[in-house]
Amino acid sequence: MIRHVVGRGIVTEKSSSAKAAPTPMKPTSMKGYLIHCVVPQQAGDYTEYAVVVEDSRGRSLWEVKRRYSVVADLRDNLDDVFDAPHCHYCKGLAAKLRALPFPAKKLFHTDDVLSQRAIDLHAYMEALLKIGANPLYRNCTLVATQAHWLLQRFFTSGQVRYLSITPRDQREGRIPCLLRQLQLTEPPLPKKHGYSKCSLAPILELAPPMAC
Structure with missing residues (x-):
């Protein structure tokens, strides 16, 4: 409790428990993020995918490892965010996200299946980044906060610095x-x-x- 004396001995009291209005989260952007490659790797009795990501604006390069189920969870979480669109911006985004091709779950994981899944996941992640970088959608608070938070967490959590890379426009790995x-x-x-x-x-x- 804070006590203030205001002229002629009048005392006013103000509760210290009063909280200031929360500051809106600053919209973030996935602009400048690039997926260099998605490579399947055996990790014990399951397969995970090494994803090499670059932030071309910050000139940083890193690798994250994600299982197929984690990518599927990201897809489901994004779908939940826009389950009830509240503006025409997120309504359009929700439709685009649900229209993105996503590799089906397979019972048997042969080398061919894993290689094709890596290609499909690569295309899916690139499409997510392309949509997330669109400044039009950031006019929606759901996009600017929740959706971008999910994407940022997916592409950066548990990252390991990547020291060598083959540029996307390079042929046969030679520079x-x-x-x-x-x-x-x-x-x-x-x-x-x-x-x-x-x-x-x-x-x-x-x-x-x-x-x-």
């Missing part, structure tokens, strides 16, 4: 690091030698291939 054209010109020699100058071929320096 052209240096390309120089060296040419050595010599003074003209007598014709009996059959040439007047010597040139060196272009040199292409490549980084070692890295699989991802």
